[in-house]
Amino acid sequence: MPEGGAINLDGRGLTAIPAEVFQDASLTSLSLFRNMLKELPDGLWRLSQLETLNLGDNLLEAIPDSIGRLRQLRMLDLGHNRLTSLPEALGELTALSGFLYLSNNRLAALPESLGNLAALRYLNVSDNLLTALPARLGGMKALRELRLYRNCLTSLPVSIGDLVHLKELHVQQNRLASLPESVGHLRELRELDLEDNALTSLPQSIGELGQLRRLNLRNNAIATLPSSLGHLARLTHLDLRANPLRNLPEEISALADLEKLDLRWCPLEHAPKWIAALQARGCTVYQ
16 A cells, blocks of 8 residues: 555444554545444554544444544544544544534534534534534534534524535424524525424524525424515525415515425415416416
8 A cells, every 4th residue: 555545444344443554654544434343443543644534334432532633634424323422622623624424323412622623614413312502613614514404403503603604504303493693694505404393483684695595494383484585585495384374475576586485284374466476487386
């Protein structure tokens, strides 16, 4: 293997990492995806030049503080394991810029130190047991995509509004009862998925998401919508299915780019007259 090279040991049924892996300290990429590793040896942390480390789909129950020594890591996959917690040392990996996968574990909380990962662009912590997010989440200012679906979140931190470069936010299948006004600061957001939560209303600030294309609010408890929805000039898809809506704000009729409006299973008192105008200009409306 050449210096600074890569080792791929995916799907080998390994219960331990072969000792020869640790012989080249200049190794930059190591993939151990889909094995049967239950713990990580000390030798792993001596590979200080690693930039990519894939430990996804193993049997890991814990990650030691020593992971903080891998200061060159740009991409880290810890998804599909049995992790119940993460060390604060994860926040020392400030070179992480590509992705951090933590999905499909048993995490009930995330370390506050994640807020130190200011260069990270993609974070996936879906399919866990999270009830809250770090208050310092907003420190991850380079995030472009944040996936939080299928957790137990009841709220989002105010600091989420500091993720000003975020383009996709996926929070479906949680227990959110409200959104902070600060979501209106996510001016580059293109997609917002809030399906299957417990939302009863939306903040007026949602109308400040001028780049938003897709808004999914299916299966919540929203009885009224803010008039500010009419400011979402780039919106193409609006899914309002299965909400107790009896009326719709007329401002929705001003959404010139709207291609799909889904109103199924909403107990509207009557279909607004402007629905016909939307359909006439090519918008598909499901009722």
